[in-house]
Every structure is written in structure tokens, then in C-alpha cells.
Amino acid sequence: xxxxxxxxxxxxxxxxxxxxxxxxxxxxxxxxxxxxxxxxxxxxxxxxxxxxxxxxxxxxxxxxxxxxxxxxxxxxxxxxxxxxxxxxxxxxxxxxxxxxxxxxxxxxxxxxxxxxxxxxxxxxxxxxxxxxxxxxxxxxxxxxxxxxxxxxxxxxxxxxxxxxxxxxxxxxxxxxxxxxxxxxxxxxxxxxxxxxxxxxxxxxxxxxxxxxxxxxxxxxxxxxxxxxxxxxxxxxxxxxxxx
Amino acid sequence: xxxxxxxxxxxxxxxxxxxxxxxxxxxxxxxxxxxxxxxxxxxxxxxxxxxxxxxxxxxxxxxxxxxxxxxxxxxxxxxxxxxxxxxxxxxxxxxxxxxxxxxxxxxxxxxxxxxxxxxxxxxxxxxxxxxxxxxxxxxxxxxxxxxxxxxxxxxxxxxxxxxxxxxxxxxxxxxxxxxxxxxxxxxxxxxxxxxxxxxxxxxxxxxxxxxxxxxxxxxxxxxxxxxxxxxxxxxxxxxxxxxxxxxxxxxxxxxxxxxxxxxxxxxxxxxxxxxxxxxxxxxxxxxxxxxxxxxxxxxxxxxxx
Numbered sequence: 001x002x003x004x005x006x007x008x009x010x011x012x013x014x015x016x017x018x019x020x021x022x023x024x025x026x027x028x029x030x031x032x033x034x035x036x037x038x039x040x041x042x043x044x045x046x047x048x049x050x051x052x053x054x055x056x057x058x059x060x061x062x063x064x065x066x067x068x069x070x071x072x073x074x075x076x077x078x079x080x081x082x083x084x085x086x087x088x089x090x091x092x093x094x095x096x097x098x099x100x101x102x103x104x105x106x107x108x109x110x111x112x113x114x115x116x117x118x119x120x121x122x123x124x125x126x127x128x129x130x131x132x133x134x135x136x137x138x139x140x141x142x143x144x145x146x147x148x149x150x151x152x153x154x155x156x157x158x159x160x161x162x163x164x165x166x167x168x169x170x171x172x173x174x175x176x177x178x179x180x181x182x183x184x185x186x187x188x189x190x191x192x193x194x195x196x197x198x199x200x201x202x203x204x205x206x207x208x209x210x211x212x213x214x215x216x217x218x219x220x221x222x223x224x225x226x227x228x229x230x231x232x233x234x235x236x237x238x239x240x241x242x243x
Numbered sequence: 244x245x246x247x248x249x250x251x252x253x254x255x256x257x258x259x260x261x262x263x264x265x266x267x268x269x270x271x272x273x274x275x276x277x278x279x280x281x282x283x284x285x286x287x288x289x290x291x292x293x294x295x296x297x298x299x300x301x302x303x304x305x306x307x308x309x310x311x312x313x314x315x316x317x318x319x320x321x322x323x324x325x326x327x328x329x330x331x332x333x334x335x336x337x338x339x340x341x342x343x344x345x346x347x348x349x350x351x352x353x354x355x356x357x358x359x360x361x362x363x364x365x366x367x368x369x370x371x372x373x374x375x376x377x378x379x380x381x382x383x384x385x386x387x388x389x390x391x392x393x394x395x396x397x398x399x400x401x402x403x404x405x406x407x408x409x410x411x412x413x414x415x416x417x418x419x420x421x422x423x424x425x426x427x428x429x430x431x432x433x434x435x436x437x438x439x440x441x442x443x444x445x446x447x448x449x450x451x452x453x454x455x456x457x458x459x460x461x462x463x464x465x466x467x468x469x470x471x472x473x474x475x476x477x478x479x480x481x482x483x484x485x486x487x488x489x490x491x492x493x494x495x496x497x498x499x500x501x502x503x504x505x506x507x508x509x510x511x512x513x514x515x516x517x518x519x520x521x522x523x524x525x526x527x528x529x530x531x532x533x534x535x536x537x538x539x540x541x542x543x544x545x546x547x548x
Contacts, residue, residue: 001276003517040514045461046305047514086516207301207451209312210513214268216288216317217303219296226296226317231272 002029005082014141023060029088030055033117034235038211040084049211053112063112089211090234093117099178103129105168107184122150133168137161203235245530246537252405252430254366256283260523263509264289264343269328274335277520286341286369292351294320304442304451309461311440313454321355339366349397357401373411373436375458385411388423395427405430413439417471418478425479433484435468460510462488469501476502476543492522492529500545
């Protein structure tokens, strides 16, 4: 983990409530896809933990949804402003375990951390399928970006306005894969847990205090003992999760 | 050259900055971020007789200038603290550490403290009779002078190291409880623990925290904490560790003027993991600004004249 000041280079809406922000600064603390950063905002006591969508040697891309006062404030931030950021938090996805034909399953604002994962898996020569679930066509983002990486992308929308009508599980039933990675809401996880046929990794969300393991605010029980979502997670392996 | 050294019950510490229990784990994870030997000491995660998972999540709610937690004393239990946590701490911290202990009965407190007393790494006890997040114990001992004195006596009977009793602000007369602890043999008083608070989510129309209520901490509680340190300083003659919203070197000096010999930093660690190091680095310059040569000289300074 590092703390530093990052310069916002872009903050643009992708949909009516989802924004993409790019931050320039030290990314040396990022060691795996699926890690997150914790952003300090003026007037808010606690930081805002946001998953890293993509990163390179000097910049970080995050995608966030406006859900409360903190993210409303984030949406107002202009390019050129600086932000105090804790970088390189959480364990991230383990790329090594992917098999040859992994499927990445994202639900809504759970989609972003899968992007850099997809990039790494494709760089390793894996055949990657991506299943993205949204409520409606106007909420869909990053379908084209995943396709541009070389993944086969499937979209499910609850109202049927794009792709398969229904949920990610309606796509996954017929899909061929030998490992899975997923990030999304709990109802999606519970539905997936019933039908997934392989090992895999789930990335969880929890209300956090610190984001780096000090406060024990986001603890959960696993088959391997108590874990902190922020530090020992957010990614847990399917085999260890107690649902 | 200013002197930041203070004496805490016969143990001289380099500076009065102490990360508060529950915001610093067992220290070694913070040692990945900076050399924690710069600290005066730190108070480790509240330890109980048996392992505890704590309360269901969500355990955290944000507030104006602070936060509420209802962690509920999650800890691996005293045996694992001795066999696992303290050896890991020893690799990165060469100073005496403060052992924060909680319990659900007077026997619990005595059992846990007696076991920890044998650990040479431990310099002091901080006995938490003020946790608002557990039922049937914790805070209930801290809300009556008789119960507070009973815990103090039980712990003092089985320990050789200085014992601080950590008091709850959720009482009518904190000075009388501090006084009862002093008379029962406490070597120092530590205050304040968190204020009982809550938040309600307008979307779900339910409390944010699964346990409904929790402990409110952060800069918002600093005036309450200062007032209580000031009151307790008038009531007792043993050292006080002050805390409540501390997040700068100026805050440290303010608490010492109110009567604190040392100062703990709690919620601020969770927002800026480097804050204790930063405060220690800034302290000499802030002392010079206010013409303070020896920190010891200002303890209780606000009471004079």
C-alpha cells in the first residue's frame, strides 16, 4: 500500500450514473487485477474504496457508480484536480489459476475490476469469455472495450433491451469454461453458486472503515478462518466461502 | 531542541503518541508502511479470554467528522495473541507495548491479564471496561464506580505491570468512576472510549449498522473528550491517557494541557495510516511554535492560574 496525491486526467460519464475517472500517479503498489484504491474526499471522514479497472506504469482507471453523497461529489471533480489516494489495497484476482478457457462474469458496477484481469489473461494466451449483466441497455458499459481486448462478450439485460433477456446465469448455463472470475451483487453470486461447474474466484463488496485491514469493519467468516474483505479479500476462492 | 519524552507509570516513552486499540491491530501490519518504533508505544487490539468474531456486518457507518463502529471486539483470543500475534510484533517493534484487555466477567479480565502479564513485551495494561459494542459486559463495568473498582482490584491482584483503566464517556459522572478506579489501585486512567451513537439509512429506513448502535469516534467527539480529561485530571492524581478525535500535533498538546500525560490516536489511523508518524514528526515544530521546551511541563497546564 502507498499513499500519494494523484492528478485527475479524465472524469467522464459512461452512462447516466456510471463514471470513468483516470488518475495519474504512482501505481507501483498495484500487483494484481481486482485490487482497489481508497480515495479521500473533502468533507467526508472516511475514504471511498473503488476497484481498479485498469492501470499502467503511471495511471489508474476507475469506474464508479453514483450511489451516495461521496460518489456524487466524485462526479463533480474536474480534470486537473488532485486526490489523496491509498493505492494497492486488497489481494486482487489470482491470474495463475485461470485454466485455459476462463469466463469473467460481471454484474453492473462489478464489471470494472474484470477489465484488467481480462487484459492479463489474454496476454497469457487464454481464451476468455466475458458475461456482463445489466438491468437495461442504457446501463451497459465496456462491452466494446472487452471485445477490443479479444474476449468473446455476452450481455444479459434484465429487461431484454440488449443481448440475452434475463441474468448472467441465463448465459452461463450453455457456456464452455474451465474456471471463473466474478464481481457483482450478492443475488448474482447466489444464483451463480447454484450453477457454476468449476472452481472460481468471487470479488466481494462490504462497507469498510479503513480499507487496509486495521479496523476489522469488513470481516467475514470463511472455511479457512475469519478474513477481512479489504485486506485478505476482496477476492475469495469459491472453495473457502461460507454462503 | 525540544523534549517530547514523557514518563508513563515509570516507563519513559520517546513521545506521548500512542495508536489507540482497535485501530492498529497488533502493529506488525502497520510496520509494512513505516517503522513503528517511532511511536511512544501502541495499544493493541482488544483481547479477550476466548476468540471472538464480533458483530455481524455492516459494522461501520460514516458520520459528520467521524464514524461509528460496532466491530464487537473481534480478536483471536488471549492464547493466540500470546503464541501468534506478539511474536510477529516482536520482529518489528522493540518497545514495550500496551495490552488492551476486555472481558465479560471479572474473572475473564483477571484470567486474560494474568496470562499477558507474563509476556515481557508488555509494558502496561489498558483494561477496557467501556466497549459499547458487546452485550453483557464491557461497558456495563464502566458505568458504575463499584463495578469499575471491582475489575480494577481483580486485575491488580494478578498483575505486576501498570494498569490503566479505560473509561466510557457514556456515564453521568466520569470523575467519580475514575476516582473509584484510583482508590481500587489503578495506576492510570485512559479516556475516552467511544460515544454510543447510530445512523439510519434513508433508503432502507433501517439502522446502517447491523447491531443498530455503535461507538462514535473521530474529530467530532474531541470537545467531549477534552472536557472529560479535564474533569478527571481534577479528580485523580494518577496519569491520564487522553483520546478522542486526535488527529494533529496541536490536538496532542491540547489534550496534555487538559491533563493527559500521553495521547492516543484512534479513528484518524483509519483514514491516514501514516498519521501517528506524521504527528510525531510535526510535534517538535508545533512545540516550538507554542514555546514548549519540555512536553512534561504542560501536563494539566490548563488547570493552573
